[in-house]
Amino acid sequence: MSTDSRSLRxxxxxxxxxxxxxxxxxxxxxxxxxxxxxxVLSLLVPALEFFTQVSPVAFLTGTEWSPLVGDPVFGxxxxxxxxxxxxxxxxxxxxxIGLAVAIYLSEYARPRVRSYLKPTLEILAAVPTVVYGxxxxxxxxxxxxxxxxxxxxxxxxGIEGVPAFTFEVPSLGTxxxxxxxxxxxxxxxxxxxxxxxxxxxxxxxSLREAAYGLGSTKFDxxxxxxxxxxTSGIVSSYVLAISRAIGETMIVTIAAGLSPHMPYxxxxxxxxxxxxxxxTAAMVQIVGSEQTGGAGVPLYESMFAIGITLFVVTLVMxxxxxxxxxxxxxxxx
Amino acid sequence: xxPDVESALTADRSLRWRRAVGRLFEAGLIGATLxxxxxxxxxxxxxxxxxxxxFAAEPAWYLVLVATLVVxxxxxxxxxxxxPAIARVNALAFVVVVGSLAATLALYVVAMAFEPATIAVVxxxxxxxxxxxxxxxxxxxxxxxTGPAMTVATVVGAILGLALAGPLxxxxxxxxxxxxxxxxxxxxxxxxxxxxxxxxxDRRAGSxxxxxxxxxxxxxxxxxxxxxxxxxLAVVLVGGAGGPxxxxxxxxxxxxxxxxxxxxxxxxxxGGLAGxxxxxxxxxLTGPDTWLTPTLLLESWSTTSPEQAGIYPQLVGSxxxxxxxxxxxxxxxxxAAIFLEEYAxxxxxxxxxxxxxxxxxxxxxGVPSVVYGLLGLAVFRNVFGLPNGLVIAxxxxxxxxxxxxxxxxxQEALRSxxxxxxxxxxxxxxxxxxxxxxxxxxEALPGILTGTILALGRAIGETAPLVMIGVATTAYTxxxxxxxxxxxxxLQIFAAKANAIPAYRTGVVAATALVLLGLMLLMNGIAxxxxxxxxxx
Numbered sequence: 001m002s003t004d005s006r007s008l009r010x011x012x013x014x015x016x017x018x019x020x021x022x023x024x025x026x027x028x029x030x031x032x033x034x035x036x037x038x039x040v041l042s043l044l045v046p047a048l049e050f051f052t053q054v055s056p057v058a059f060l061t062g063t064e065w066s067p068l069v070g071d072p073v074f075g076x077x078x079x080x081x082x083x084x085x086x087x088x089x090x091x092x093x094x095x096x097i098g099l100a101v102a103i104y105l106s107e108y109a110r111p112r113v114r115s116y117l118k119p120t121l122e123i124l125a126a127v128p129t130v131v132y133g134x135x136x137x138x139x140x141x142x143x144x145x146x147x148x149x150x151x152x153x154x155x156x157x158g159i160e161g162v163p164a165f166t167f168e169v170p171s172l173g174t175x176x177x178x179x180x181x182x183x184x185x186x187x188x189x190x191x192x193x194x195x196x197x198x199x200x201x202x203x204x205x206s207l208r209e210a211a212y213g214l215g216s217t218k219f220d221x222x223x224x225x226x227x228x229x230x231t232s233g234i235v236s237s238y239v240l241a242i243s244r245a246i247g248e249t250m251i252v253t254i255a256a257g258l259s260p261h262m263p264y265x266x267x268x269x270x271x272x273x274x275x276x277x278x279x280t281a282a283m284v285q286i287v288g289s290e291q292t293g294g295a296g297v298p299l300y301e302s303m304f305a306i307g308i309t310l311f312v313v314t315l316v317m318x319x320x321x322x323x324x325x326x327x328x329x330x331x332x333x
Numbered sequence: 334x335x336p337d338v339e340s341a342l343t344a345d346r347s348l349r350w351r352r353a354v355g356r357l358f359e360a361g362l363i364g365a366t367l368x369x370x371x372x373x374x375x376x377x378x379x380x381x382x383x384x385x386x387x388f389a390a391e392p393a394w395y396l397v398l399v400a401t402l403v404v405x406x407x408x409x410x411x412x413x414x415x416x417p418a419i420a421r422v423n424a425l426a427f428v429v430v431v432g433s434l435a436a437t438l439a440l441y442v443v444a445m446a447f448e449p450a451t452i453a454v455v456x457x458x459x460x461x462x463x464x465x466x467x468x469x470x471x472x473x474x475x476x477x478x479t480g481p482a483m484t485v486a487t488v489v490g491a492i493l494g495l496a497l498a499g500p501l502x503x504x505x506x507x508x509x510x511x512x513x514x515x516x517x518x519x520x521x522x523x524x525x526x527x528x529x530x531x532x533x534x535d536r537r538a539g540s541x542x543x544x545x546x547x548x549x550x551x552x553x554x555x556x557x558x559x560x561x562x563x564x565x566l567a568v569v570l571v572g573g574a575g576g577p578x579x580x581x582x583x584x585x586x587x588x589x590x591x592x593x594x595x596x597x598x599x600x601x602x603x604g605g606l607a608g609x610x611x612x613x614x615x616x617x618l619t620g621p622d623t624w625l626t627p628t629l630l631l632e633s634w635s636t637t638s639p640e641q642a643g644i645y646p647q648l649v650g651s652x653x654x655x656x657x658x659x660x661x662x663x664x665x666x667x668x669a670a671i672f673l674e675e676y677a678x679x680x681x682x683x684x685x686x687x688x689x690x691x692x693x694x695x696x697x698x699g700v701p702s703v704v705y706g707l708l709g710l711a712v713f714r715n716v717f718g719l720p721n722g723l724v725i726a727x728x729x730x731x732x733x734x735x736x737x738x739x740x741x742x743x744q745e746a747l748r749s750x751x752x753x754x755x756x757x758x759x760x761x762x763x764x765x766x767x768x769x770x771x772x773x774x775x776e777a778l779p780g781i782l783t784g785t786i787l788a789l790g791r792a793i794g795e796t797a798p799l800v801m802i803g804v805a806t807t808a809y810t811x812x813x814x815x816x817x818x819x820x821x822x823x824l825q826i827f828a829a830k831a832n833a834i835p836a837y838r839t840g841v842v843a844a845t846a847l848v849l850l851g852l853m854l855l856m857n858g859i860a861x862x863x864x865x866x867x868x869x870x
Contacts, residue, residue, distance in 0.1 A: 014764060017481055021766045022676050028668030029677075029687070032694050032740065035733050039704060042711030100365030108359055109366075119861050121369050126787075126853055127376065128794025130823040131846045134830050138838055139379045186372045193369075219355035240699060247701020249797035250823075254830060280703050284800055287710070307707045311700065318699035322692065 043308040050074075050301035059305060065260040065282065068289055072297050076309065078260035082276040085263070086181045086252055089272065090245045093185030095238055098192025099227075102234075105193065106200040107222050118194075125190040133254030136183040137175070141255070144179055145172040148273075168269075175257025175275035183255065184245050191241040199233020200226055232328035239321035243314045249280035258285050279306045377850070383843035389622030397612045402605030409601055413594070421866065422585055422595025428862045429581045430574075430599040435855060437573030439652045440518070441566060446649050446811040449513040449565075450505040451498045456517045458494025462486035480770075510565035511554060514572075519550045522572035526580050533584050542583075546576045624844035633809045634825065639836035642829075644845055649811035650724075650819035651852075655793055657728035657815065658735070663785055665732075666739030669694075670781075673740075674747040675769050698737035705734045706801025713802060721803030725815045730798050735788040742784020746777040779867035783860045790856035794849060796823040822849050 051059070054074045062075015101121065105114055149171045157164035172178060203226050211225045227234070257275025260282065264270040277285070283303045382388075413419045444452045463483040470479040505513065527543030553571045557564035586593055613620050624639075632643025669690075677687035709730030713719045719726060750773050758768040799821055800806075806828035808820035822845065829842050 018764050018766055020481065022672075025668045025672035025676055028665045029672040029690050031665060032669060032690055032697060032736065035697060035708075035736065036693055038712065039700065039708050042708050042715075043704070046711065097365045097368055100362045101369065104359075104362035104366050108362060117366065117370070119857075120373065121366075123854070123857060124369050124373055126790055126794075126857055127373075128796065128823055128849055128853060130794065130796040130826050131376075131380070131849060134826055134842060134846055135376050135380065137830060138842075139376075186369065189369045217351050217355050219351070219358045222358070243699055244701075247703065249701065249703040250827065253797075254827065280701065280797070283703060283707070284797065287801055287803065304707060304711070307704055311704050314699060314701055314704075315696060318696050321699075322695065 039311065043304050043311055046301040046304035047308045050298045050305040053298045053301075054305075063262050065277070067282075067286060067297075067299055067302055072299065074298075074302055074305075076279070076306065078262050079277060079279045079282050079306065080309075081263050082177070082252075082256070082260060083246055083278040083280070085177050085271050085276060086184060086248075086256065086278055087242060087245045089178070089181035090185035090188060091238075091242055093182060094188045094192055094241055094245075097185075098189045098237070098241065099196055099234060101189065101193035102196035102200055103222055103227065106197050107218070107226060121190045121193060125187060127187070129187070129248065129250040130254070132183050132187055133180075133251040136179045136251060136255035140179040140183060141172055141174065141176060144182070148172060170270065170273050172273050173257070173275050175255060175259075176273050177256050177276045178272040180252045180254075180256035181272070184248050184251050187248070187251070188241040188244050191244055192237045195237035195240065196230070196234045199230040199237070202233075203229045232324055235328075236321040236325040239317050239324065243317035243321070246317070247280065247310060247314050249284060252278045253281040253284045256281065258282075279310050282306055380843050380846050380850070383839045384624050384847040385844075386622035386624065389619065391619045393616075394613060394618045394620050397616075397618065398609050401608035401612065402602075405601050405605060409597065413598070416592075416594075418589065418592035419595040422589055422592035423598040424595075424862050425866065426581065426585075426596050426599050427602075428859050430578055431855065432859050433574040433577045434570075437518075437569055439656065440573060441569045442649050442811075443653050443656055444514070444517065444569075445510075445565075446653060446813055448502060448506065448813070449510050449517070450508070451502040451814075453505060453513040453517050454498045454501045455491070455494040456521075458497065459487060459491045460521065462490040480766075510563065511557075511568045514565060514568045515550070518569050518572040519547065522576045523547050526576045529580060533580075533588065542576075542580060545579070546572060549575060624840045625847060629841065629844055630848070634807050634829075636807070636829075636832065637834075639834060639841045642837070642841045644822060644825055644848065646808045646811045647820045647822045647825045647845075648848070650808060651793055651821040651823075653724055653812055654727045654731065654819060654821055655789055657724060658732045658792060659785070659789060661728060662732035662736050662739055662788075666736050666785075667743050667781060669736075670740050670743030670747055671769055671774075674744050675765065675773065694737045694740050698741065701797075702734055702795055703797040703801060705730055706798035708733065709798060709802040719816075720818070722799075722805050722818045722820075723816055724812045724819045726802055727799055727804050727819060727821070728815075730802055731792045731795060734795065734798060735792050738788040738791065739785055742787070743777070743781045746780025746784065747773060749780060750776045779863055783864045783867075786856050786860040786863070790853050790860070793852055793856070794823055796821075796827055799824055800827065822852075 059074055059076055061077065062073065063077050064073045064075045065078045066073050105117060109117065148169055150167075150169045152167040153164075154167050155162055155165040207225055207229060208221050211221045216225070256278065258277050258281060259275045260277040264274075283306055286299060286303050413423050463486045466479065466483050466486050523543040523546040526546055527539040530542035531539035550568055550571050553567045554564045557567055582596055585596055612618070628641065629643050630648065631645050632641065633646050634643060635641040673687055673690060678684045679687075709726055713723070713726040713729075714721065754772050754776060755768055758772045763771070804824060805818055805820045806824045808818065812819035826842055826845050826849065829837050829845070832838065832842075
């Protein structure tokens with residue numbers, strides 16, 4: 001017995017070798033945690049320095065952002081609203097279309113069609129964002145501008161008691177939020193569709209068959225059985241796609257312009273037809289200006305203040321997506 | 334009874350209504366799907382039209398193009414589609430030809446930028462010590478410590494090589510370029526192709542293949558001297574592209590005879606293109622008014638004359654940055670994936686750590702790329718005090734950016750290896766590392782490579798992090814070392830889109846964007862073919 005167990009035991013060098021490899025591989029994995037710590041530290045240290053010179057309240061509630069011209073003012077609200085405008089418009093495009101693509105690919109498309117469509121749509125997410133930005137600026141803006149400006153009288157003038165109202169869309173500026181948002185929206189379609197499709201196709205067939213057995217049509221099965229059953233995956237894909245739109249940099253830097261402003265109210269459409277600036281574009285502008293800011297002007301640090309705002313927003317959204325996926329997932333056996 | 338039921342059902346107006354709704358819904362879904370496809374088509378069509386200028390060509394040119402390229406290739410494709418074996422060999426043949434040519438040209442360009450002598454010293458110092466250990470192991474019958482000894486020898490050799498590269502490189506720089514490419518390309522290519530040939534055929538074929546590579550290189554050098562041209566590029570092409578292509582052709586002819594017609598695909602494509610150009614030159618036809626010229630690809634940038642603007646330094650910069658990034662990120666990413674999938678227990682403190690790491694990695698994948706740029710800026714400028722925009726900083730920043738992508742795809746590939754394989758290896762007495770190295774990794778390698786190539790395709794287009802770490806938007810010379818400043822293709826697009834001369838916006842930048850899109854499509858195409866092939870097997 002004792003000889004048997006000794007023959008099964010490994011010799012010293014083998015055990016040492018195994019330990020060594022386990023340690024090296026573990027170090028590789030641990031590096032990812034260091035990356036996160038590195039990101040947090042490298043953002044936090046300059047950001048804290050920034051907040052010693054500009055109060056966080058002034059930063060978060062300030063309605064003017066002009067770090068480079070004249071007396072620098074660091075109010076992040078115009079940048080936040082710029083990001084919000086781009087995100088909302090791109091979400092309005094990508095979320096419904098992405099879900100429709102996912103339903104089509106999973107429920108309707110024949111396998112052959114699917115095998116061509118899926119890689120094609122993945123290319124949409126792989127096109128370099130700088131090319132998208134160039135495309136939006138040079139090609140999409142003129143195309144979208146063709147029917148503009150339009151003025152459609154809804155309530156003609158001269159009616160007693162009712163103010164005249166005309167639906168007006170002015171011409172697009174060279175830089176405008178609309179074309180950038182449209183292109184960001186198209187770019188994130190594959191994010192929505194691929195994660196949603198995974199969720200939809202993992203709904204077990206027994207649910208579909210039961211619904212068909214009760215006399216449902218394919219439309220009923222798709223909209224009333226499959227999509228509700230895959231809600232957690234779909235919502236999580238939505239959150240991830242929106243988080244991607246918030247962090248998108250090159251498209252908005254190139255096509256949406258560099259003029260931060262508070263939203264125009266009530267002229268809502270002007271927000272789309274005119275230039276704006278997002279948080280990401282502001283960072284690129286500062287780093288591109290090659291100024292470091294003098295004494296009392298925390299220009300360099302302001303990038304990190306925006307950066308950490310961006311990081312926190314996207315981190316929270318990614319965590320929410322993960323939580324939604326884990327906790328609201330229906331488990332089928 | 335059946336007809337009654339049917340007529341009753343068709344007569345039901347609500348059913349008709351529901352059917353119409355269903356049709357409408359399906360049409361809506363198809364329409365939504367087409368939005369994405371059409372947007373992609375419009376993007377490629379508009380940028381491609383501006384870059385290539387197809388409307389300038391006369392009709393006769395199109396006739397020649399159709400006759401020499403389109404008709405033969407279409408006929409061949411229709412034929413190949415009916416025979417799955419041929420279609421598969423055809424797809425692989427394109428991947429082997431395009432992939433090995435692209436990799437070889439990239440290697441050549443990087444070596445020329447970094448000084449071939451330096452590269453030769455580093456490559457020899459990195460590969461020779463482990464090769465000696467391996468040979469000693471074979472000669473003495475092997476021992477437990479060969480694996481670690483080879484690892485240590487590689488690392489020590491690499492460090493020594495980097496240290497010696499400066500002084501030794503200067504001494505060696507007197508040698509002709511092609512001589513330096515022999516230890517860098519020819520010898521490793523001969524050894525690698527010989528080893529693969531041993532696996533696919535037998536020992537004799539292995540030696541023949543290795544000798545063939547060496548012999549072909551020798552003949553090429555002789556021919557180049559006879560013609561009076563520099564044999565450098567030819568030596569690299571023969572070893573790096575000729576070897577793999579020849580081996581693939583031989584392997585197909587022996588092991589996949591039924592698909593051998595598939596080898597014709599790349600030949601027809603290249604022949605058709607060459608035929609079109611030949612007829613265009615011979616007859617004097619007017620081709621497209623293209624911006625995608627040798628000048629664009631081989632010269633450096635000009636801000637005043639669009640006809641003389643070229644992107645060679647940016648192209649080389651992109652290739653160098655991506656190559657260094659791969660060297661940094663691939664081993665770490667695969668190592669992390671192996672740890673998380675194969676080593677980490679599911680319970681206990683290390684298990685908890687592993688699940689924390691898992692969540693952390695999926696979060697890192699969602700961090701905006703511009704934030705990685707801030708990380709790179711803070712680390713390389715503030716902590717290390719390096720100047721802006723160095724190759725090593727750009728490569729490391731992009732490496733961190735793609736690390737989560739590489740890890741997640743490697744994890745998926747490792748997870749898809751059935752557990753029976755591991756249990757079989759354990760049952761034979763293999764240790765965990767032996768199981769991973771000899772059983773799990775070879776099985777998961779195609780999946781890992783697919784994910785890595787997709788990550789490279791993403792990295793080559795990344796702009797925001799490079800802008801943030803201050804990589805120069807325009808450079809006039811390619812980088813000459815790891816600590817040299819480099820520019821990259823996407824940055825040139827970013828910089829030049831604002832040029833006031835319209836020919837830049839709609840010509841040179843479009844052509845540059847097309848080059849970048851081409852590189853992205855090349856990587857995605859190779860990844861898709863790899864994925865399809867290994868999913869089917």
